[in-house]
Amino acid sequence: MENKKLKYIVEALFDKPIDDKELLVNRKKQLEHLNKIAYFQPMGIFGVCGETGVGKTTTLNFINAENAKRLYILITEKDSKEVIIGDFLYKLSLLEINSKNKKVRKLATEARDFILNEMSYNTSYGGGVSFAANVSYEKSINNKKRFNIYSVKEYIDNLLSLLIEEYGKVLIIIDELDKEKKEEVLNILDSLKSVLFKENIITIVSLPFSIYREYSNDRMRWNESGNLENIFKDMVFLEPLTSEDIKKMILKRIKEYPDYFEMDALDEIATFSDGNPRDALWIAQQVVLFNTDKNKITKELVKKGIRRIISQNLNNSLSFTDIQKTILKELAKEPVDRTTLVKRLEKKVKRQTVYTYINRMKDEGIILEKSGILYLPSKIKYYVEIL
Numbered sequence: 001m002e003n004k005k006l007k008y009i010v011e012a013l014f015d016k017p018i019d020d021k022e023l024l025v026n027r028k029k030q031l032e033h034l035n036k037i038a039y040f041q042p043m044g045i046f047g048v049c050g051e052t053g054v055g056k057t058t059t060l061n062f063i064n065a066e067n068a069k070r071l072y073i074l075i076t077e078k079d080s081k082e083v084i085i086g087d088f089l090y091k092l093s094l095l096e097i098n099s100k101n102k103k104v105r106k107l108a109t110e111a112r113d114f115i116l117n118e119m120s121y122n123t124s125y126g127g128g129v130s131f132a133a134n135v136s137y138e139k140s141i142n143n144k145k146r147f148n149i150y151s152v153k154e155y156i157d158n159l160l161s162l163l164i165e166e167y168g169k170v171l172i173i174i175d176e177l178d179k180e181k182k183e184e185v186l187n188i189l190d191s192l193k194s195v196l197f198k199e200n201i202i203t204i205v206s207l208p209f210s211i212y213r214e215y216s217n218d219r220m221r222w223n224e225s226g227n228l229e230n231i232f233k234d235m236v237f238l239e240p241l242t243s244e245d246i247k248k249m250i251l252k253r254i255k256e257y258p259d260y261f262e263m264d265a266l267d268e269i270a271t272f273s274d275g276n277p278r279d280a281l282w283i284a285q286q287v288v289l290f291n292t293d294k295n296k297i298t299k300e301l302v303k304k305g306i307r308r309i310i311s312q313n314l315n316n317s318l319s320f321t322d323i324q325k326t327i328l329k330e331l332a333k334e335p336v337d338r339t340t341l342v343k344r345l346e347k348k349v350k351r352q353t354v355y356t357y358i359n360r361m362k363d364e365g366i367i368l369e370k371s372g373i374l375y376l377p378s379k380i381k382y383y384v385e386i387l
Contacts, residue, residue: 006292009260012253013285015278017057025249025277027059030236037234038065038171038202045189045196045203045231049212050238052178053278056206059238060173063204069167071095073174078184081191086147088192089156090115096159104162111155118147156195164200172196174205182210189231212237240275243267249277250284264299272306274378283309306382314383318366323349325387327357328376331367332384335375 018024024031030048037046048056064070073095077087093111096104163170174192177185185207196203212235214228241249247266251258261269261284269287273280287297287305294301320328330344342354358374361367368375376384 005257006288009254009257009288010285013250013281013288015053015281015285017055017061019061021062023249023252024058024062025252026241026245027055027062027238030059030238031062033236034059034063034204035065037236038063038204039067041202041233043197043199043201044233045193045205047205047207047211047232047235048238049207049209049235050178051209051240051276053276054238054240055277056178056238057175060175060204060206063171063173065169065171065202068169068171068202069163070171070173073172074176075174075188078188081187082147082149082152084188084191085149085152085156085195086115086118088195089152089159092156092159096163099166101162101166104159104166107155107159107162111159114151114155115147153195157198160195160198160201164198169200169202172201172203174203176206178206178208182208182214185211186228186231193231207235209237211235241273241277241280242275243270246270246273246275246277246280250280253281259296261297262299265297265302268299268302268306272302272378272382279379307386310379310382311386314379318383320387323353324357324361325384327354327361328366328380328384329387331374331376332381335373337372338374341374 034046034048048059050056060072071092073088073091075084075087075091077083089111093108093115096108097112099105099108160170177188189205192203211228247263247270250261250266250269254260265287269280269284272283283302283306286309287302290305290308291297291301326345326348327341331341336344338355338358341358342351345354358367362369362374365377366380368377
């Protein structure tokens with residue numbers, strides 16, 4: 001294949017959040033709902049949840065209430081509640097340091113300098129001790145990164161008040177929290193709740209699927225409140241894409257060469273992805289790079305590429321016992337409920353052993369469960385085929 005065409009296709013399949021609405025697939029309803037939240041809600045923290053790679057950042061990119069000032073903030077410092085709030089103030093001040101509003105610009109500059117001075121003081125203090133002790137002490141201080149929390153909160157409150165005065169309403173987008181563990185996410189949001197729960201401040205946060213599941217449980221409890229319900233006013237869940245959506249997504253990206261992938265090759269890519277756009281783009285790009293001498297990608301080339309990747313990656317990271325292999329091979333035939341699976345295997349494996357392994361492999365993400373039905377992720381199914 002000529003290099004110009006190959007370069008276009010590989011770049012088009014590169015996994016990154018999009019900002020061209022023409023490339024967006026099957027997120028219209030969720031976006032409409034999120035934009036309504038941003039427009040109509042008077043205040044509160046709201047979540048966008050889904051599995052990693054499902055397109056949360058892309059969705060966040062298109063939230064833009066007509067009546068609100070949009071601010072995108074990425075929290076990176078998470079050592080303690082004080083540090084989280086300090087990092088939020090620093091990022092907020094950087095966004096407004098060149099504001100046309102003189103009062104906003106002045107306060108944003110003061111806030112930035114305050115955080116930098118506090119950081120400089122806390123990380124450099126430690127004189128009057130030996131070199132070894134000094135290194136240890138500075139490391140300890142650096143890990144804590146303590147701030148005058150009352151001053152930080154006052155700066156945030158005053159800066160947000162000025163922004164509300166300037167724009168009427170402020171929409172704050174906080175991304176990348178879906179990369180954190182549940183406990184860390186809760187710590188971050190609990191820290192920020194006190195400074196963000198303010199009239200005319202709408203905050204929308206990207207979150208992992210596990211948080212959505214627990215939030216739903218909290219919401220459905222009768223006459224009881226959960227900690228997530230106390231933080232979030234609502235959550236929007238991004239479902240995995242359908243196979244048709246995955247194919248449409250790829251075809252939209254390589255629109256100059258729509259016949260490059262045969263349709264059954266796209267079917268195979270969609271099956272492998274389990275509805276995850278990131279996985280679909282990754283495997284499609286890998287197959288292209290494996291077959292730079294080909295002018296068209298067929299189903300057989302995709303299957304060959306998948307087997308090659310599964311062999312290289314999973315063989316080095318997964319190791320199954322004979323019992324696990326027996327369970328996986330049975331489950332690869334068709335999705336079933338636990339009772340049926342145990343019944344089919346009881347002549348080969350003890351009942352309690354099957355239950356124990358199912359729970360263990362579920363925790364590891366090797367077996368999935370939906371509405372009481374157990375099934376295998378497509379990657380694991382491909383792996384089982386070559387066992």
